[in-house]
Amino acid sequence: MINKVKGTYDVLPNELGKWYFLEQKIKEITKKYHYYELRTPIMEYSNVFHRETELSDMVTKETYNFVDKGNRDVTLRPEGTAGIIRSYVENKLYVASDLLKVYYVGPMFRYERPQKGRYRQFNQFGLEAIGSKSSLLDAELIKLSNDFIESLGLENVTIQINSIGDSESRTNYLNALVSYLTPFYEELSNDSKERFKNNPLRILDSKDLNDQKIIENAPKPIDYLSSYSKKYLDDVLKYLEIFNVKYNLNNKLVRGLDYYSEVVFEVLADIKGLGNGNVLGGGGRYENLVSELGGPQTSAIGIAFGIERLLLAIEHQEIVKEEVSEIDSFIITFSENEKLYGAKIFNLLRDKGFNVDIEFNNKNFKQQLKKALAKNSKTLIIIGENELKNETVTLKNTKTEIQTEIKLKDLITNLEKEIK
Structure with missing residues (x-):
């Protein structure tokens, strides 16, 4: 037996109800x-992701690369x-x-360690608004995220917001953070020691318990914002209040990719078992990012949702019940000659337009009846x-168990009455 590749999974037919539900909400x-x-x-040419300015763990350690x-x-x-x-740059959108x-x-x-809600092949739903630097646009995208979560029926989910500021803010903050972390360097985890050299900001996102103790008293990005970035964040929050979006300011929040600036945010679930x-x-x-990939200097904002994580949350809160399949009729025959007649019907x-099925294998009456009932045939x-x-x-109603022999020409009329 050949198994699936580690970190991947099959979506079986009985599991697709949740996917269809989620896909419909995305469209809406x-x-x-x-x-x-x-x-x-x-797949893309590697330099789309492997850029000199991008030193995140995702790009430096986790990508699947090959030479064609x-x-x-x-x-x-x-x-x-x-x-x-x-695509935006190449197609001059x-x-x-x-x-x-x-x-x-x-x-x-x-290529990362598989665990619940995290796979080596996974799916994302993402949105990008490209071409404008507007605090109203930021707020609209956060409002969209909030509306999307509410449309799914998920509870105990909050919007976490922070600002890492513009380039001036980031430089000032990084200097302060490095000064704070330097005395603790030897105590940091191996991953955080590497981040210290390449991107100290990512240490704030460390899951290592000892790292978390160290950064408890670290300086916060919000305290080093330029006057411009302070106003920008304030404006976003004002719009969110107008939009009636509840949020938490999270001073430790940073994002995993190096291209982020100004306002960053996460959709965080407090759901047991996730x-x-x-x-x-x-x-x-x-x-x-647009200029790095050959386009004009252009500001943009985006968000990505993990499909598997959303499905896991939907499952834990039992939002989508497993659909029970049902068909209008199941055709039962007893011999090859009767199967030809059955195929015509x-x-x-x-x-x-009727939803009907027939037995394709040579099975006896009892086996065919069992299959029909398993399909919830009316x-x-x-x-x-x-x-x-x-x-x-012979037309039989499976609920009343009343059966009647009728002419073929009258089948459609009688079947319509029975399935109602």
Whole structure:
């Protein structure tokens, strides 16, 4: 037996109800906020993600990279934003509109330790608003995120907000953070020692318990904001109050990708059993990614939700009940000759829009009946020697157990009455 690749999973037919529910809510929220779908390849040239300015763990340690037959470096996308921006630049989408609002849904790939809500192939629903630096736009995207969570029926979910400021703010803060952490360097985890050299800001997001004790008293980004960034954050919060969005200011919040600036935010669930999957989504504003990928200097903001984490939350709160399949009729036959007659009826009813099924294998009456009841068939169409000879069928209601032999020409009228 060959098993699935570690860190991947199969979505079985009986599990798809939750997926359909979530996909429908995505369509509804994106239509409401005028975001349009953009689909990009699951693989990109590696320099789309492996940029000199991007030193996050995701890019430096977790990407799936390979050299193709043309000796080109290719990477399976670990996140959606960079590919969207590559497409934005390559197709010159900035020419047609000063603000492009798009969304994406699809698989991403990261080589990390699989655990609940975290896989090596996983799916994201993301949104990007490209072309405007507007505190109102930031607030609208956060409002969208809040509305989306509410539309799913999820409870105990909060919006966490922070600001890491503009380049001036970030420089001032990084200097203060490095000064604070330097005496604790030897006590830091190995990952945080590496982050200290490349991106000290990421230490604030460490899950190591000893690291968390060290950073408890670390300086906070919000205390080092420039006057511009302070006002920008204040304006976003004012708009959120107008939109009646509840939020928590989280001074320790940073995002995992280096391109973020100004306002960053997360959608955090307090749902027992989610474990590390409690962050359902996160995002923020970014200033330089478009220009780094060859486009004009353009500001943008985005958010990405983990589909598997949303599904896990939906499952834990029992929001979507497993759908019970039901069909209008199941056709039971006893011999090959009767199966030919049954196939004629099967085709007729399907063409008329009825949801019907038939036994394809050679099974006895009892086995066919068991299958029909397992499919919650409302009626049975039974065809034996007598029915074949007289061009009739026996129509049986599975609830009342009343059965009647009727002419084939009267089947549709009678079946309509029974399934009502």
